[in-house]
Amino acid sequence: MSTRLYVPNDATAIACGADRVARKLNDALAARGQSMDIVRNGSRGLFWLEPLVEIDTPAGRVGYGPVKPSDVDSLVEAGLFEGKTDHPLCVGLVEEIPYLKKQTRLTFARCGIIDPLSLIEYKNLGGYRGLAKAIEIGPSATVEQVFESGLRGRGGAGFPTGIKWRTVAAAPADQRYIVCNADEGDSGTFADRLIMEADPFCLIEGMTIAGLAVGATKGFVYCRSEYPLSLEVMNKAIEIARANGLLGKNVLGSQYDFDMEMRMGAGAYVCGEETALLDSLEGKRGVVRAKPPLPAHKGLFGQPTVINNLISLATVPVILDKGGAFYRDFGMGRSRGTMPIQIAGNVKYGGIFETAFGISLGELVNDIGGGTASGRPVRAVQAGGPLGAYLPVHQFDTPFDYEAFAAKDALIGHGGIVVFDDTVDMAHMARFAMEFCSHESCGKCTPCRIGSTRGVETLDKIIAGTKRDANLAILTDLCQTMKLGSLCALGGFTPYPVLSALTHFPEDFGATPKLPVAAE
Amino acid sequence: MAGYEPWSEIRAQEIITAHRHMDGATMPILHAVQEAFGFVPDLVVPLIAENLNLSRAEVHGVVTFYHDFRREPAGRHVIKLCAAEACQSMGADKLTRYAEERLGIEMGETSADGRVTLEPIYCLGLCACAPSAMIDGRLVGRLDEETIDELVAETNR
Numbered sequence A: 001m002s003t004r005l006y007v008p009n010d011a012t013a014i015a016c017g018a019d020r021v022a023r024k025l026n027d028a029l030a031a032r033g034q035s036m037d038i039v040r041n042g043s044r045g046l047f048w049l050e051p052l053v054e055i056d057t058p059a060g061r062v063g064y065g066p067v068k069p070s071d072v073d074s075l076v077e078a079g080l081f082e083g084k085t086d087h088p089l090c091v092g093l094v095e096e097i098p099y100l101k102k103q104t105r106l107t108f109a110r111c112g113i114i115d116p117l118s119l120i121e122y123k124n125l126g127g128y129r130g131l132a133k134a135i136e137i138g139p140s141a142t143v144e145q146v147f148e149s150g151l152r153g154r155g156g157a158g159f160p161t162g163i164k165w166r167t168v169a170a171a172p173a174d175q176r177y178i179v180c181n182a183d184e185g186d187s188g189t190f191a192d193r194l195i196m197e198a199d200p201f202c203l204i205e206g207m208t209i210a211g212l213a214v215g216a217t218k219g220f221v222y223c224r225s226e227y228p229l230s231l232e233v234m235n236k237a238i239e240i241a242r243a244n245g246l247l248g249k250n251v252l253g254s255q256y257d258f259d260m261e262m263r264m265g266a267g268a269y270v271c272g273e274e275t276a277l278l279d280s281l282e283g284k285r286g287v288v289r290a291k292p293p294l295p296a297h298k299g300l301f302g303q304p305t306v307i308n309n310l311i312s313l314a315t316v317p318v319i320l321d322k323g324g325a326f327y328r329d330f331g332m333g334r335s336r337g338t339m340p341i342q343i344a345g346n347v348k349y350g351g352i353f354e355t356a357f358g359i360s361l362g363e364l365v366n367d368i369g370g371g372t373a374s375g376r377p378v379r380a381v382q383a384g385g386p387l388g389a390y391l392p393v394h395q396f397d398t399p400f401d402y403e404a405f406a407a408k409d410a411l412i413g414h415g416g417i418v419v420f421d422d423t424v425d426m427a428h429m430a431r432f433a434m435e436f437c438s439h440e441s442c443g444k445c446t447p448c449r450i451g452s453t454r455g456v457e458t459l460d461k462i463i464a465g466t467k468r469d470a471n472l473a474i475l476t477d478l479c480q481t482m483k484l485g486s487l488c489a490l491g492g493f494t495p496y497p498v499l500s501a502l503t504h505f506p507e508d509f510g511a512t513p514k515l516p517v518a519a520e
Numbered sequence B: 001m002a003g004y005e006p007w008s009e010i011r012a013q014e015i016i017t018a019h020r021h022m023d024g025a026t027m028p029i030l031h032a033v034q035e036a037f038g039f040v041p042d043l044v045v046p047l048i049a050e051n052l053n054l055s056r057a058e059v060h061g062v063v064t065f066y067h068d069f070r071r072e073p074a075g076r077h078v079i080k081l082c083a084a085e086a087c088q089s090m091g092a093d094k095l096t097r098y099a100e101e102r103l104g105i106e107m108g109e110t111s112a113d114g115r116v117t118l119e120p121i122y123c124l125g126l127c128a129c130a131p132s133a134m135i136d137g138r139l140v141g142r143l144d145e146e147t148i149d150e151l152v153a154e155t156n157r
């Protein structure tokens, strides 16, 4: 087998020039009469290093990054094809990079290592052992393994996945569905995307296990249209799985049938909300449904439906393979297992950091993330997407844990954290939160639809210095109304980024700053 | 830049027929229609309604709900600049103003010569390499004024 050279086929890597890098490497090989396999692996999730080119060496895979197309010549000169480590872009053995080494990769164990569309490589690294186990122990024991693992939904609400599955399994029906929520609309998140592009069979296996567990024979992945590459890779992987008896009738030679297909969203953030998503899948406007009935009882086309975030589903194979107890032993309190934390925004080392719950926000931002990309002081972090609170530096001791965040009126959400330096204008960010809500509101409830528009207007007045105190009172009141009177978290949680900005950064709203809170 | 087909009812019917059997076929049909014609022409609405046994109002409601569906053709090139938080933290607002100046249009507008449309997009999942953009379906990360200049040049080709 010839030596393998790896250039990620990942949206971030490609956006930073990976395709051109691959072409230039190919040309350089041809010019030297050398032959190597250029494997388009997925990303390891160390995005600040993308495009990260790797080469097999006897000692392990040596990496170079971030490689621009214009760097290829000098890299080749410096012995990239021989795995030499002299070039300034060389990062040494990839597995030894502290950012990667410090992680606990359970869900993302294979990302970046394998060719995403190679079933053999997937199986060599533990793939389809989870499904084999599920087939061996049967549906109800499979649900109980997931319950025992303590896995909570990674889409935001943190609802125990095992309980959801039990409910669907117990609901009488001829047809049940598995729906994967891959709408991933939160700014600062890309974990779903990474799985789809780097390890698509992991999602296919997870959904198949879910189908077996609850008696569903059909699955849909609702993927946002902003992820064209994810859609392409997933569609290819589904074809391969079908051709290999891993989807369709009698999966893996068992008595269970399961098949699935990809569906594309159309740029509506609210379609990440599970009931709006179901309506969208049915071909309707993505309007939020009132609950009850729960999707577990009456979901897609009125049938009992498991709707889970992509990461919840992609975590199921490792849980089945290694056992619920193995997974549960990671984490803290009621937050069990690992979370792929997505470090983004104005940060030096942005990427995926999968780790057990309990790590502090400050460690993530400063130690792992390396502080800001701009080199300026960190001022705030928005955790959990556009509906999540802004946390000031003095709250950086908060451990990454559902309950600890909730205690600070903050949210983990899908695990994204967006870092801002001291040039950020928090009144502007508060205004953006309201504007985003009015842009994305499904229109069903007045506090969300009209309230967010009024919120923007009121913030404009505050920013302009018009009757500031009176308008601040109106804003606070409005936020209260939105919290209490909204059907879903779009209207109900938009007040969190707004009020947290106001509470922690009053000086940006023209108010006299509060006495400085005790130093961190 | 994608070359789109001119409107044809026969072609539209073909697209609908190819997707009609799907559960919840409306969205896949609308996406396919837009991929073929570059937008969702009003003329297709009654056709979809009839084929799927829906009312025109229902189909119209779907077309207008989703930000992705265009009811008029866009410019020959489409630049989408990410306007979400992570990109803002890296100066997306300033870059947007720069792009607007360079193109002589504002966000949401198409140039008078039909050459280019500039639009916001809310997150491309490239938030660790912000700010980011999409031009004619191609992703661009680590955007700065220089890369904006390159994108603008691309629209002149």
Ligand SMILES: Cc1cc2nc3c(=O)[nH]c(=O)nc-3n(C[C@H](O)[C@H](O)[C@H](O)COP(=O)(O)O)c2cc1C
Pocket (backbone or CB within 6 Å): A152, A153, A154, A155, A156, A157, A158, A159, A161, A181, A182, A183, A184, A185, A186, A269, A270, A271, A272, A273, A274, A275, A307, A308, A309, A310, A312, A313, A488, A489, A490
């Ligand atoms: C406005 C809004 C947007 C949401 N967006 C997403 C999303 O993009 N992805 C996701 O998995 N969950 C999203 N959710 C949460 C879902 O409603 C739901 O809780 C989740 O899909 C359940 O799966 P889980 O239990 O595996 O987390 C969103 C909720 C709201 C209110």
Ligand code: SF4
Pocket (backbone or CB within 6 Å): A270, A288, A440, A441, A442, A443, A444, A445, A446, A448, A449, A486, A487, A488, A489, A490, A491, A492
């Ligand atoms: S809160 Fe907003 S998005 Fe949610 S159901 Fe009400 S109007 Fe729709």
Ligand code: FES
Pocket (backbone or CB within 6 Å): A187, A188, A189, B082, B083, B084, B085, B086, B087, B088, B122, B123, B124, B125, B126, B127, B130, B131, B132
């Ligand atoms: S916020 Fe711009 S790519 Fe995610």
